[in-house]
Amino acid sequence: MAEVLLQGEQRVFMTGNEVVAWAAVAAKADIMYGYPITPQNEIMHYWTRLAPKHGKRFLQVEDEISAGFTTVGGVMTGRKAFTATAGPGNVLMQESANMAEMMRVPIVYVVQQRGGPSTATVIYAQQETTLTCFGGNGEGHRLVYSTATHQELFDYTIKAFNMAWTYRFPTFVLGDGYQAKMRESLTMYNPEEKGIQLVKPVPLLGDTTKPERQFKHLRNTYNTEDELYKVVMNNQRDWDNMAEKVVEWDEKGCEDAEVILLTHGIVARSAITAYQQLRAEGKKVGFFRPITLRPFPGKELKEAIKNAKKLLVAESAYGQFLKMVQNNIFGSQIEIVPLLRPGVGITTEEIVAEYHKLS
């Protein structure tokens, strides 16, 4: 693997899994708890090679249930801990993610989506969108970054740790098998040299190294409905207060667009190229893409589409992203045209072809 000195800026060419491992080093993560699953394996592999050189640690556990809970445990002791998974592994990690939601434990999970349901393919999908945003028996109090490029994988993995430790909500980096396995260039850097302050982790249960410590008890069990209601509503208020500070999106040419291409994650790469091609032909087309799926940039999307006639929603799942869109633009009269391809990639050509079918 390439050796990167996290000093100054360095242009590198590598796989997305390798990028995530380097980003975790750059974010000063302390430990990864891991269990292998394709297409995420190399995050673990690269981390195990990097960890000893940077004074960091790794623990391979017996399954994803354990990988999730050991990450929660590591974070409770004040370590920047993370794990990575995909597909059925993501399903198993929802239990721990829910506990983290309830106890406000700032875990970071990296998800490289594969096909579903069940074992399905080891290749690619966007079928873990609903699961990652709303998995479990809670209210979906998580931050979810849906990345599209290796540069974003690097930037947002670093950011994920910072946001998790600032707002104390579970934070997910939602990639996919294509991003995991493909190679492209990006610029790596030391975030602190760029003025990005890395949030320092603190022990959530009390610092065992200090004799005057005060221990805390984090609860995920409550005796009465009222007690629980208070806690969840408190979390909801914190979530709402955080939402507008952290929400991120990208949009181009929506002001005068008749048709807006709406995508997330890697499909946004196809959409942006389609947007450029169609604009070059003088077509009135726009591009909108949420970067945070949770919180969803609903207000911004509503504003962007207010003059448009049609919304072309493309995703590599059968309507998971579409549902979030419909939910967020409720009341709008815009016509939605879905391009839904569960478990397969969507090329620029396919989006352009779908656009031409509209008129």
Place this chain on the structure above:
Amino acid sequence: MGKTMKIALAGEGGQGVQSVAEILAEAANEDGKQALYIPNFGVEQRGGVSIAYVQIGDENIGAPKFIAADILIPLSPRAVQRTREHAGKNTVYIYDNSLIQQAEVNDHIVGLQYFDVTPPNPRSEQPNRDLPQDLIAGEPKTASFMTKSQGVRPEDIPEVKKVIAIPANDIAKNELHPRVFNVIILGAVIAATQILPMDSIKNALETKLGAKFNANPALRDMNFKALERGYELVHSAM
């Protein structure tokens, strides 16, 4: 907007198409270009067509995969079938038309496979007498090696801008070494794309195989010879 060159290579597992793609993309990146390489992969360890997608250009690259390739290089009869959707009216199509016939193995567990060398783990109910007997003795036999591949059927070649047939397998086996088959292909890609100077590919090969080259300088000569041979084959046909 600068044109991004889209290249798809396809072959049987073991033919080395993924290595070719990786070296190509890395050389382009070193050359200051934007490059993206993505393999297709499944759960199979062997048996099956492996496709590599490479894009090289001056601008940021969009989707990792594409439908129509600018350069399409299917390296086995089955890869010709599998890559049909990637052949467009502007595609330059390069395939192998060697006289050496590949062995076609229809294993009832793994499925149809092609081998241009001795299969790694032969299984056959009727061991082929042509094969080294020590390789097949004592193994459970599930398929016969008797069939010879029919090669690429002319009617399977799609309608494209240009078709170039090169006997890469023959040249590798008869003039160089079977192991440099994919380096001949790499040379062919360079000639077909004309986006990278030969030196950047040589540097990329040096980065990748430098240690082996230094241990055995003859290997370097052979690889570079294969590279140039592949280049000439396509360059003269373009």
